[in-house]
Amino acid sequence: xxxxxxxxxxxxxxxxxxxxxxxxxxxxxxxxxxxxxxxxxxxxxxxxxxxxxxxxxxxxxxxxxxxxxxxxxxxxxxxxxxxxxxxxxxxxxxxxxxxxxxxxxxxxxxxxxxxxxxxxxxxxxxxxxxxxxxxxxxxxxxxxxxxxxxxxxxxxxxxxxxxxxxxxxxxxxxxxxxxxxxxxxxxxxxxxxxxxxxxxxxxxxxxxxxxxxxxxxxxxxxxxxxxxxxxxxxxxxxxxxxxxxxxxxxxxxxxxxxxxxxxxxxxxxxxxxxxxxxxxxxxxxxxxxxxxxxxxxxxxxxxxxxxxxxxxxxxxxxxxxxxxxxxxxxxxxxxxxxxxxxxxxxxxxxxxxxxxxxxxxxxxxxxxxxxxxxxxxxxxxxxxxxxxxxxxxxxxxxxxxxxxxxxxxxxxxxxxxxxxxxxxxxxxxxxxxxxxxxxxxxxxxxxxxxxxxxxxxxxxxxxxxxxxxx
Amino acid sequence: xxxxxxxxxxxxxxxxxxxxxxxxxxxxxxxxxxxxxxxxxxxxxxxxxxxxxxxxxxxxxxxxxxxxxxxxxxxxxxxxxxxxxxxxxxxxxxx
Numbered sequence: 001x002x003x004x005x006x007x008x009x010x011x012x013x014x015x016x017x018x019x020x021x022x023x024x025x026x027x028x029x030x031x032x033x034x035x036x037x038x039x040x041x042x043x044x045x046x047x048x049x050x051x052x053x054x055x056x057x058x059x060x061x062x063x064x065x066x067x068x069x070x071x072x073x074x075x076x077x078x079x080x081x082x083x084x085x086x087x088x089x090x091x092x093x094x095x096x097x098x099x100x101x102x103x104x105x106x107x108x109x110x111x112x113x114x115x116x117x118x119x120x121x122x123x124x125x126x127x128x129x130x131x132x133x134x135x136x137x138x139x140x141x142x143x144x145x146x147x148x149x150x151x152x153x154x155x156x157x158x159x160x161x162x163x164x165x166x167x168x169x170x171x172x173x174x175x176x177x178x179x180x181x182x183x184x185x186x187x188x189x190x191x192x193x194x195x196x197x198x199x200x201x202x203x204x205x206x207x208x209x210x211x212x213x214x215x216x217x218x219x220x221x222x223x224x225x226x227x228x229x230x231x232x233x234x235x236x237x238x239x240x241x242x243x244x245x246x247x248x249x250x251x252x253x254x255x256x257x258x259x260x261x262x263x264x265x266x267x268x269x270x271x272x273x274x275x276x277x278x279x280x281x282x283x284x285x286x287x288x289x290x291x292x293x294x295x296x297x298x299x300x301x302x303x304x305x306x307x308x309x310x311x312x313x314x315x316x317x318x319x320x321x322x323x324x325x326x327x328x329x330x331x332x333x334x335x336x337x338x339x340x341x342x343x344x345x346x347x348x349x350x351x352x353x354x355x356x357x358x359x360x361x362x363x364x365x366x367x368x369x370x371x372x373x374x375x376x377x378x379x380x381x382x383x384x385x386x387x388x389x390x391x392x393x394x395x396x397x398x399x400x401x402x403x404x405x406x407x408x409x410x411x412x413x414x415x416x417x418x419x420x421x422x423x424x425x426x427x428x429x430x431x432x433x434x435x436x437x438x439x440x441x442x443x444x445x446x447x448x449x450x451x452x453x454x455x456x457x458x459x460x461x462x463x464x465x466x467x468x469x470x
Numbered sequence: 471x472x473x474x475x476x477x478x479x480x481x482x483x484x485x486x487x488x489x490x491x492x493x494x495x496x497x498x499x500x501x502x503x504x505x506x507x508x509x510x511x512x513x514x515x516x517x518x519x520x521x522x523x524x525x526x527x528x529x530x531x532x533x534x535x536x537x538x539x540x541x542x543x544x545x546x547x548x549x550x551x552x553x554x555x556x557x558x559x560x561x562x563x564x565x
Contacts, residue, residue, distance in 0.1 A: 017535050024538035034558045035548060041539040043547050054532030076523060083486045085561045090485070128564065134560035264484060274528040 003195040003233060005226045006203050007161050008153035008406040009218075010190040012146045013172050015059045016179050021123045021145035022050035022093065028142035030184060041332065042142040044088040049272050054179055056145040057276060059177040060100045060121055061286045063147050066175040066293055067116050067168075069104025071283050077121075077270035085137050094122035094148075096267045100276060101147070106171065107295060108163045109311060115152040122146050147177070153203065158226065162219035165189050169215075170294050174317045182213050189218050193225040195233060204229070205239040209246050209253050219436070221246045224253055237344040291317075292324065304328070305335045312339050318352040325358035330365030337364075337382050345383075356385035370408070377404035406457040410464065413448075413456055417464050422448045433469050441465060522544045 013158045020027045023041035041048045064071045075098045079091040099120030106114050124144040129136045149168065155161050156289055169187055174182040182349055194206035209221045209228070224375070229239050244253040292300075297320050301310055313319050319338050322459055326334050342348050368378045377399070384390045384398045399405050426447055441462060448461045477504040478498045482489045489497065544557070 004565050013474075019535050021535055023540070024536060025540055026537055034556070036544050037543065038547060040542050040547070043542075043550070045542075045550075051533050052531060053535055055535035057532060081484070083484060085559070085564055129558070130563060133563055134555075135564050136555060137561055138558050178482065264480070266484070269523045271524055274524060274526065274531045277529045 001234075001319055002198045003204075003230055004198050004200075005156055005229075006153045006196065006206075006272070007155040007157075008192045008206075009151045009161065009164060009191075011149045011151075011165065011168055012124075012188045013149065013168075014062070014177050014186045015056055015145040015147065015177050017053055017059065017145055018057045019047050019053055020143040021056050021121070022143045024051065029144075030181075031211035032140065034136075034140060037140045038142065038221060042139050044090070047096075050143075050270075051094060052273055053145065056121060056201050057100070057278075058139050059145070059175075060119075061278070061283055062175040062290065063149075063172060063177045063222070064101035064104065064119065064163050065118070066171040066285055067101075067104040067106050067149070068298070069116055069119065070102030072098065072100055072102050073279075074098060074275060074277050075100040075120075076275040077273045078264045078267050082265060082268055084125075085135065086128050086142075088126075088139065088142070091116050092122060093143075093273070094268055095120035097269075098275075100278075101149075106151075106164060106167055108160060108167055109298070110163060110194075110381060111194075112154075112160055112163075114154045114160075114164050117150045117152050119147050119149040122148060122360065123283065128383075142318065151192055153194075158219045158222040161191060161222045162215045165218050166215045170314060170317075174291060174293050174320075176291070185213055187210055187224075188213050191218060191222055191225075193222055193229070193323065195226065195239070204233075205241050207239065207242050207244055207253070209244045217246055217248050218252060220248075221253060223438060224251065226357045250467050270424055291321065294320075297324070299412070300324075301335075303333065304331050309335060309339045312343070316343075316352060318355060322355045322358065322361070326365075330362050333365040333368055333378075334361050337379065339378050341382055351386050354386070356382075357390065360385055360391075360395045367395065367399065367405075371460075372405050372408065374404075374406055374457070377402075380404060394403055403453065403455065404457065407452055407455045408457050408460060410460065413452075413460055414468075416451050417461065417468060420444065420451050421468065423447075430469060473505055474498060477501075483515060 017027050019025060020039070020042070023039040025039040025042065026032075026037045029037045043052060061071050074093055077093050078096040080094050080096060081091040101116075101119035103118065103304045104116040106116060108114065124141045124146050126137055126139040126142045129138070137374060151164065155164055158239060169180055169182070172178045172187070178186050189198070189212040190208055190210045192206045192208050192210065194204040196202065196204040207225060209225065212218050212221055232239055242255060247254055260369060294314050297314060298310065301323065305313070313323070313335060319342075323335060325332060345351065363383060364373070364378060367373045368375070372382060380402065381395060381399050381404060384402070385395065390398050393401070421430065424442060429443050432440045433444070444465050445458055445461050448465070449456055449458060475494050475498050478489070478494050478501065482494075544556070547555045548557065551559045
């Protein structure tokens, strides 16, 4: 029997606000000491009241727009109770009944549409480190604003699961709501996978693999679960509804928590936070400067830039934004410089925030088109546009200073060719060429290039040589 | 809603409270009384009435996204915990 996999994904996105969701304390704990980014609210000291960060509301509006979602006019917070040392409150403040972001969809590069059920705001929990006989608690992450994005079960392959997560990562970075640093857990994915016989109406029993933090591990975990569940079903056994962990090194899912006891979170409205009511005007104002999204760029550049190059560049919103400012005739050259020169640089990440001006890049492409710069020289000048010592001088000035501008003036070139042909040491080569030895032309072109100090355009030189020697 | 000893034991285990049989019985009785008292509200017809989530009729109470000094330092906060180690809060092993 053939089984069809059905996958739904929950994604937690850490928002890059300056302060936490419920208190005015530093939200960026990267590289900071444990428990140094905490407030009495994070500690849940008696009587502490949460103070809602307005920026998180604005980011939620932007995140929702990126996923073509309805922004709900009215939303509010609830308490989700659980007992665990990563949460001093004893509950998580989340939006269970009335989330801020309603239904929408994400379109994958393949064209597959994954519907979004909803997305809501909530506070993150602390971090536990386990030792032999005890555990240590770091509350730096407590109340970091999260958006939890819940997809519909519209995904049916490991590849689409991978692509969906990657597209979400791009959308959230284009919308400017997260650093998107996967290594540091800025985005975490939970995948729900079930199998059902082809044509069946009902979905099978699902498992949930929690806390994946790379697209590759999402893809592998889905592949593994599909295989594991297929094997069970084919052997006539049952899939247990389970929460699983992913062991990346071993490439297997492992039982994490037994579900003998159904969860009982005892949700209740959060009495300390008044509801959020968003007017159409407020939403429109927040979205007035909403940037182009990956699909806008695909539409715009799909016919110009090769699809594989475009998909690589789309990982970098800064590069796409810059490409958007480049004259259409120069887009292909500049996109190639971005993908094959800039991204190959070891320090490319540092360059992204300080890209050359569109005017400089346009000029570079035009000089290349006029053959004033060879392709090697174009690349050299391009990298100099990032050089703190050089940039600011402008493309043409840099090319001149480096002596990279090619001599295309035919009469000037002809004069250099004459000088070379008058030299006794080229006499034999000239005779050989006239006698039909085609390959000595390379030697003669080389001599002219040397005479011009490398500035001559080699193909023009060859043309002149051939004329003069015929 | 029916409250019995099992309900109390379940709630206690969710919150990781250790309670004796005697306490269980007292708490069950107390909670039953409270719910009975509150249940008088059931006599009202609330058909078509929006649930009340909060009574102050406030909305959109937000603050700016600016870091402000907090009332307690890291050291003061850590000092309030039962046990600390390496600037972290030490708790019995949980998994």
